[in-house]
Each structure stands twice: as C-alpha cells, then as structure tokens.
Amino acid sequence: xxxxxxxxxxxxxxxxxxxxxxxxxxxxxxxxxxxxxxxxxxxxxxxxxxxxxxxxxxxxxxxxxxxxxxxxxxxxxxxxxxxxxxxxxxxxxxxxxxxxxxxxxxxxxxxxxxxxxxxxxxxxxxxxxxxx
Numbered sequence: 001x002x003x004x005x006x007x008x009x010x011x012x013x014x015x016x017x018x019x020x021x022x023x024x025x026x027x028x029x030x031x032x033x034x035x036x037x038x039x040x041x042x043x044x045x046x047x048x049x050x051x052x053x054x055x056x057x058x059x060x061x062x063x064x065x066x067x068x069x070x071x072x073x074x075x076x077x078x079x080x081x082x083x084x085x086x087x088x089x090x091x092x093x094x095x096x097x098x099x100x101x102x103x104x105x106x107x108x109x110x111x112x113x114x115x116x117x118x119x120x121x122x123x124x125x126x127x128x129x130x131x132x
Contacts, residue, residue: 013037014044022047028066031058035075055079056086064089070107073099074116082120096120 004010011019017034020027025048035058038044044052052058059076062069077099080086085095094102097120103113 018044018047026065028062028069028072031062031065032069032072032075035059035062035072040079060086060088068106070103070110070113073103073106074110074113077103077113077116077120 014034014037017030017037020030021034024030034044034052035055038055038058041054043054044058046052052061056076056079059072059079062072063076066072076086077096080096080099082096085093086099087093097117100113100117100120103110104117107113
C-alpha cells in the first residue's frame with residue numbers, strides 16, 4: 001500500500017524508507033526497515049543511484065551505521081541458511097547462529113532472536129550465549 005502526503009504525493013512503504021535514507025544517510029533503522037520491506041532476491045535503488053541488490057546488503061549497512069542494532073543482526077541472520085556465514089563491512093565473518101547470539105547479547109529481551117537461534121540449532125544441539 002501507499003500513503004498520501006499532505007502535498008498530495010503518493011509514496012509506497014519502500015519509497016518512504018528511501019526518502020528517509022536520502023534525508024539522513026546515517027539512519028540505521030531506515031536501512032533495516034527497507035530490508036524487511038523487500039522480498040527475497042528483490043533489489044532496490046536508492047535516490048543517490050546506489051543499487052542495493054539484496055536484503056543482506058541493507059542489514060549489513062544498518063549494522064555498519066549502528067553496531068548495536070540488535071534487530072539488524074537478527075534480520076541478517078534470517079537471510080542465511082544454517083552453515084552459511086556473511087562478511088560484515090569490518091571484515092568480520094559471522095555465521096547465522098553467531099548473528100542471533102550477537103542480537104541476544106545486544107538485547108537480551110529480543111524474543112525473535114532466541115526463537116531464530118532455537119530454530120537454527122540441530123536437534124539436540126546447544127548454543128553458548130556470551131553471558132555463560
């Protein structure tokens with residue numbers, strides 16, 4: 001769906017996130033939200049012409065801008081399959097499970113990260129959280 005602004009302009013959800021990024025290129029949440037608005041494999045072109053070819057790139061950008069964004073780590077984890085890993089912009093390699101653990105470390109009340117970590121574990125496996 002789209003919304004009608006007071007000036008009569010119609011904007012979709014994605015257009016609103018892109019406009020937010022244009023106005024504040026350091027808005028971590030806008031990159032994260034734009035990532036969640038895409039379907040798997042869908043790409044988006046930012047107003048500065050930069051092509052973001054996957055949700056993964058948007059979540060990585062969100063983490064780059066705010067390394068404490070628990071939701072972005074969790075969302076990035078959902079783009080991977082078990083056993084896969086991703087390289088963050090600081091060249092740190094993280095697996096799907098490490099992303100969920102990082103999300104929990106940053107926000108111990110992020111129930112989605114606990115759920116996703118549980119789903120990512122093989123039956124009978126366990127995960128060691130950083131708090132022991």
